[in-house]
Amino acid sequence: MTMTPHTSSSAAIDAExxxxxxxxxxxxxxxADELTATPVxxxxxxxxxxxxxxxxxxxLPELWHWLYFLPHHRxxxxxxxxxxxxGGFLPPVPLPRRMWAGGRLTWEAGNPLVVGDAVERTSTIASVSHKAGxxxxxxxxxxxHEVRNARGLALTEEHDIVYRAAPAPGEAALAPTPASKDAAFSREIVPDDVLLFRYSALTFNGHRIHYDRRYVTEVEGYPGLIVHGPLIATLLVDLLRREKPEATLSKFEFRAVRPTFDTASFRVHGRPEADGKSFxxxxxxxxxxxxxxATATLA
Structure with missing residues (x-):
C-alpha cells in the first residue's frame, strides 16, 4: 500500500x-523495456x-513484471x-493521499513472459470517478495496462488507485477486519529496513514512507515504515509458488485493506478452494x- 502526502490543503472535488x-x-x-536477468x-x-x-x-514469475517499466523522473x-x-500521465488529483488499492491481472495462455523478451506496455486511464464516504x-x-512481447499480448492488468483526504485531527479510524483463521499454509515475514529498502531499490520507488523512518513518523505520523502493497501481493504469490512450485497462474486479483508497518512481523496465508484451481x-x-x-487462479 503506497500513500502519497501533499503539502497543500486538499480542495473539495466538485463537479467542475x-x-x-x-x-x-x-x-x-x-x-518499452527488456526483461533482463539481473532484476530477477x-x-x-x-x-x-x-x-x-x-x-x-x-x-518470469507472476507479478515480477513490476521490476520493469520503472519510473525515470528526473x-x-x-x-x-x-x-x-x-500531473503528467496520471490526473492531478488534489487529495493528499494516494494508495495502490489493488488490481486484477490476466496472463495469456501459451505466451509467458520470459527472460530476454523485448516488451512494450501500453497504459490507458480507463476511468476517473469520485465518491464521498x-x-x-x-x-x-x-x-x-497491456504488456506485449514479440509473440503478442502476454498480460493484461487493471490497476486501482485511490486518492483520499487526510484524516481530520481526532478522526476515528475505520474498524479493522479480523483475518481468517482457516489457512492451509502460511509463512511469517519480518519486514525489516533492509527488505523494504531492497524492494524500493528494485522498483526504483523513491517514496520515503518505505525507507525514511524520520519522515514517515514525524511528517506522516505513522508508527513505522510502511510495507509496499506490491511487495505484499508478491509475497502472497510467492507463498503459493512455495506450496505448488510447478504451478503457473492465469488470473490474480488482490485488494489492499489496511497498511502494514515494519514494527512487527506479519503473516501471509493461503487456502485452496473446492474447485482445485483457485486459491x-x-x-x-x-x-x-x-x-x-487475494484470489489466484491456476492456468
Missing amino acids: ALARLQAWQGRSETL RALAATLDRDDPAPGQGAR QSEIGPDGHAKR RSGELVFVLVR RLWAEDADGWLTMQ
Whole structure:
C-alpha cells in the first residue's frame, strides 16, 4: 500500500473539478523495456529464494513484471515525499493521499513472459470517478495496462488507485477486519529496513514512507515504515509458488485493506478452494487484522 502526502490543503472535488480530472480518461502512454536477468536474480535474493540462475528464456514469475517499466523522473521532478510531482500521465488529483488499492491481472495462455523478451506496455486511464464516504472524499483512478512481447499480448492488468483526504485531527479510524483463521499454509515475514529498502531499490520507488523512518513518523505520523502493497501481493504469490512450485497462474486479483508497518512481523496465508484451481490468499498483521486479500487462479 503506497500513500502519497501533499503539502497543500486538499480542495473539495466538485463537479467542475471532477470534469477536469475526467479529461484524463483515454490518455495513454507506451513504454518499452527488456526483461533482463539481473532484476530477477535480485528479487529472488530479496525474497530469500534459492532459485537457479535465470537463463535466457526462463519464465518470469507472476507479478515480477513490476521490476520493469520503472519510473525515470528526473531528480528535479521529484516532490518532497519522494514521489514524482503531480500531473503528467496520471490526473492531478488534489487529495493528499494516494494508495495502490489493488488490481486484477490476466496472463495469456501459451505466451509467458520470459527472460530476454523485448516488451512494450501500453497504459490507458480507463476511468476517473469520485465518491464521498465515511472516510471523506475519494477519487478512484483505474489504469489498464497491456504488456506485449514479440509473440503478442502476454498480460493484461487493471490497476486501482485511490486518492483520499487526510484524516481530520481526532478522526476515528475505520474498524479493522479480523483475518481468517482457516489457512492451509502460511509463512511469517519480518519486514525489516533492509527488505523494504531492497524492494524500493528494485522498483526504483523513491517514496520515503518505505525507507525514511524520520519522515514517515514525524511528517506522516505513522508508527513505522510502511510495507509496499506490491511487495505484499508478491509475497502472497510467492507463498503459493512455495506450496505448488510447478504451478503457473492465469488470473490474480488482490485488494489492499489496511497498511502494514515494519514494527512487527506479519503473516501471509493461503487456502485452496473446492474447485482445485483457485486459491484464497491473504495477509495478516501482528494484531490479527486483515491487511490484503487475494484470489489466484491456476492456468
